Amino acid sequence: DKGNHRHFMEKEIYEQPEVISHALAHYVDFIENRVNPIAAAIDFAKVPSLAISACGTAYLAGLVGKYWFERYARLPVEIDVASEFRYRDIPLSPQSAALFISQSGETADTLASLRYCKENGLKIGAVVNVKESTIARESDAIFPILAGPEIGVASTKAFTCQLSVLAALAIGAGRARGTVSEAEEKQLVRHLAEMPRIMGKVLNSIQPAIENLSRELSKCKDVLYLGRGTSYPLAMEGALKLKEISYIHAEGYAAGELKHGPIALIDENMPVIVIAPHDRFFEKTVSNMQEVAARGGRIIFITDEKGAAASKLETMSTIILPNVDEIIAPMIFSLPIQLLAYHTAVFMGTDVDQPRNLAKSVTVE
Numbered sequence: 515d516k517g518n519h520r521h522f523m524e525k526e527i528y529e530q531p532e533v534i535s536h537a538l539a540h541y542v543d544f545i546e547n548r549v550n551p552i553a554a555a556i557d558f559a560k561v562p563s564l565a566i567s568a569c570g571t572a573y574l575a576g577l578v579g580k581y582w583f584e585r586y587a588r589l590p591v592e593i594d595v596a597s598e599f600r601y602r603d604i605p606l607s608p609q610s611a612a613l614f615i616s617q618s619g620e621t622a623d624t625l626a627s628l629r630y631c632k633e634n635g636l637k638i639g640a641v642v643n644v645k646e647s648t649i650a651r652e653s654d655a656i657f658p659i660l661a662g663p664e665i666g667v668a669s670t671k672a673f674t675c676q677l678s679v680l681a682a683l684a685i686g687a688g689r690a691r692g693t694v695s696e697a698e699e700k701q702l703v704r705h706l707a708e709m710p711r712i713m714g715k716v717l718n719s720i721q722p723a724i725e726n727l728s729r730e731l732s733k734c735k736d737v738l739y740l741g742r743g744t745s746y747p748l749a750m751e752g753a754l755k756l757k758e759i760s761y762i763h764a765e766g767y768a769a770g771e772l773k774h775g776p777i778a779l780i781d782e783n784m785p786v787i788v789i790a791p792h793d794r795f796f797e798k799t800v801s802n803m804q805e806v807a808a809r810g811g812r813i814i815f816i817t818d819e820k821g822a823a824a825s826k827l828e829t830m831s832t833i834i835l836p837n838v839d840e841i842i843a844p845m846i847f848s849l850p851i852q853l854l855a856y857h858t859a860v861f862m863g864t865d866v867d868q869p870r871n872l873a874k875s876v877t878v879e
């Protein structure tokens with residue numbers, strides 16, 4: 515049932531504050547502001563490294579997770595798309611653990627990667643939405659994302675729930691490894707606790723700006739997304755979402771890679787969407803934006819209040835989100851990129867929930 519929404523995708527975007535607060539309640543104790551003990555099957559204090567494998571949007575959630583596990587838990591992470599991971603002959607330590615991220619829990623390549631890690635003696639964790647799925651059944655520990663059924667082929671709430679679970683696991687791993695102090699844990703958990711309310715506020719306020727922008731985007735043939743740090747996987751997720759439902763060609767790049775190739779594409783016909791909260795990378799990303807502006811490129815700037823105040827560049831449009839801590843920025847910044855893809859597809863008149871050539875669950879390799 516779509517409720518008051520035109521498409522399941524729209525409904526699932528607007529459900530995010532609710533499902534995330536439900537998911538977080540499973541992982542976090544909001545009274546003590548602590549992450550709950552992590553499933554005993556995986557001892558994050560002892561593992562020398564972590565492997566992560568997944569496909570599509572779930573892979574991009576894993577890539578954000580990699581930044582968090584490395585930063586907060588000082589845990590080296592090997593990550594690849596499952597179709598590569600399973601065939602690469604990766605040397606893996608049997609003392610390590612591996613996480614497989616999958617909304618459906620049935621993706622063929624992800625399952626094959628899981629079996630490869632199992633044969634190599636690693637402890638297996640499944641970050642899944644469907645708890646009865648094959649990937650969940652074959653794992654030592656299940657980390658449910660509790661997003662509720664996701665019907666739209668384009669993954670939205672599953673992505674932000676995957677991110678929320680990975681954030682909690684990374685903080686928990688950091689506590690177990692002594693790289694996150696008790697005070698830091700409390701602070702990080704407080705930020706997680708604020709997230710659903712902030713998401714609700716953003717969803718209630720950005721739609722008019724996004725719709726205007728989407729009308730413009732629907733006239734374009736190509737779009738480039740740029741980001742640094744955890745905004746880099748988000749740039750790729752924005753591009754994936756746009757191409758999958760609007761059929762507009764889009765690419766996501768690390769902002770620093772601009773001058774190594776894609777800058778040749780810049781002209782007034784290809785909008786460049788820059789995802790840049792005012793974080794440690796902001797100044798660097800702004801200098802990449804300047805390179806775009808100097809070549810006549812049109813910039814769509816997705817930033818926060820501090821970022822908007824700090825940048826003097828002229829943009830085609832600026833979407834301003836509230837200032838938030840860097841641990842929740844990827845979830846908050848997911849909202850405008852999801853809505854931008856959604857409204858652009860609506861303007862194009864495509865079948866948003868059932869885009870051509872795509873299946874919700876890819877059970878063949």
Ligand code: M6R
Nearest residue numbers: 570571572616617618621668669
């Ligand atoms: O069910 P899974 O999470 O394993 O699916 C993985 C991908 O097929 C999926 O995320 C796909 O990329 C989505 N359609 C993206 O919106």
